Amino acid sequence: MREYLIKRIIVSILILWVIASLNFVIFQVLSPISPEKTVIDPRMTPEVRLRLRGLFGLDEDMHIRYIKYVINMFTWNFGVSFTSMEPVVDELSIRLPSTVLLLGLALIGTILVGIPLGILAASRRGSKLDVVAIGSGLVTWGLPTFFIQLLFMLFFCYYASVVFGFRIFPPSGISSRPPPIDPLAYMADVALHLALPLITLIIAGFGSWALYTRSMLVDALTQDYIVTARAKGLTERTVLYRHAFRSTLPPIVTMIALSIPGIISGAMITEWIFTLPGVGRWYLNSMLAADYPVVQAVLFIYAVLMICANLSSDIIYGVLDPRIRVGSRR
């Protein structure tokens, strides 16, 4: 196990290095809008230009820049944002809480709705509930999340203000302006602002969990040990939860770990629609402003997250399912 872990970590670091290099090549070498052009105004005096080039490290040779770049990335030193002139790490720490709050709640919500639905569907195959689970799973494949969000926004924010005279949910931001001072009122305010994004993310996401859990469980319920368990006279409930569901846990937990990165990059659109001050929105705005340090940093952090998720899913799988011999090829 330890050997395998060390091997995986080394491979992960190699992958990170490749991604950092790719980042460098895309932004500093291939990009038609070079960082030089974004920082330096042609009207600047030569002295200012020189100082700026020095400040952003643009006056060195390409290979030295590359080495410095990779070292900076690995030491979490992402430089200074072109637009705000603040360190990228500080800016990130301001925006991270909103994203983590939204995504964490969304992930928990989808799992809490999806997995029980999947279990119920598997235990009552062929019932209406089963059809609902399969249907909602298929629909999530084809339904753009942003379409649900736009629809909900239209009806709960704008139609509601015409029909009822007030907006049921606020359409943008994470808190009222100015935010309430009382901490309880502030929490309620944030909850009200996050309600619509959360509900839509859960609606868009729970179906795939239900379908996945169901198909896993249906597979497990046809196994011989289930027949044995039933033959022993165990209640259906015990068979379902203690025998069948337990055996499906490893793949489900793996799926949870693997789904985190996808949710993070997918939440970009959610943050864009609901004007939430999160990382995704920051990323989009920075890109439109050609603020390379921010864009590179966020891409790198996303990659780190994905690698961590991959790694942890492997580890969890190994821990939960002793049958899996870690170290064998995938």
Added chain:
Amino acid sequence: MAFLFTREKRTVFIRRIKGFWEEFGRKKIGLFGLAVVMFYVLIAIFAPLLSPYDPLASERVAQDFAKPGWVTIFPQFQDLPTTQREQLFWHAEKGLEFIGRYGKTVVAQYEAGGMETVGVELSTTFDYLSIPPNDFYLAFDWVSKDIKDLEYSLRITMFTPEGKSYLLWIEPTLSTIKGEVVTVQAVDPLLRDRLGFEMHENIAQILFSQKGEYTLLLNIRFKPKSDTAKGQITLENTEFVVLGQVHGLLGCDNVGADIWTQLVHGARISLEIGILCAVASASIGILVGVVTGYLGGVVDELMMRIVDILLCLPFLPLLLTLVFLFGKNIFYIVLFIAIFGWQGLSRLIRSKVLSLRETAFVECARASGASRFHIIIKHLVPNVLPIAFASLVLSVPGAILFEASLSFLGFGDPRVPTWGKMLHHAFGFGAFTNLAWWWLVPPGLAITTLCLAFVFMGHALDEVVNPRLRRRR
């Protein structure tokens, strides 16, 4: 398709296709998906016939945020008018010195004779019988030629049924050659100021507050400066458009462009992008999967590490960045989606090839001296094609959704009409505040139904080619 060359193989192949089709035909959900996809394909093919307008450059076919035409069946909307487009024919007023033609094209000609100012008056009428509109415009083009020692001026006045007059357009005294394409718009602040209305007042509603006959009076004045003065003024293509509050099947967007047109043209792009991306990424996936699976060794290890790296890349943010840096071009979008979309399939194919490699028929081929290339092309690829086909169909909705997301965020190709772009515009240009559900719902529903159709089809195909799945349902 080297394996189709001999007759026996062809019959075998045809029989397999037939069997496959029979099997697929039993899946109702698959047939349903296929029917929906075919429906969209037909719409995409006949898009220019289904709508008379250009999807990118047809503005002001009705007022901005005009409702769909069929809402008039509801009592509260039944009075809403459609666009009224009047081709105007000018008639000469009696008793005026007028040399030239009138009708659709007005030619007023001045020839030397005396020094006094000469006026020409032409009129035209049309009926407006609906509730007051929110917007109108008057369009025409005029040109003067052979002007010599002559001052001239033009003006157009409108008379309402109750007899009030409004000076819609004026060209003050000129003595040089000039020509213009004129559009007098109700929303023009200069017009509002000249007519003496306040900021918040809607000129169109005030001017067309009465039902009845409206008269336009065109007044051309010539003032000679010598007795050899001459000149000619031509005015043509006069059109008075009272923009409707309802329009077509799906109404209008914020610039009065027809939404149905954008929708049917969007079907083309979505299908093209979805299918192109899926075929491209499936080709890469099959190639990589078969080659790495069969060859093994260093190639396999290297390619699988590349797959690992690609799987660790944040797909959407990276795609946005690439499109932003290299240009918002449909070609790049397809290319990038294809480049980042083949990893899953290649793993699937690889695992299938790993088991195929050990089967008897491949071993026979190897023993009888077949080259690696021959085995890959003639034995392995045909055997993995069915799986690849199912997952190709299943990857179409992903590509369509990705393009829609890109366009929705404003990173789509600006030169093509796509559903994502419609949603982008609807989100950015006031579909919410105007409650324009007819602008938001159709493109979203179109994306959803097309993607779902592919999903249904793909699942049915998957069940046909993966017999293991059949047992489960």
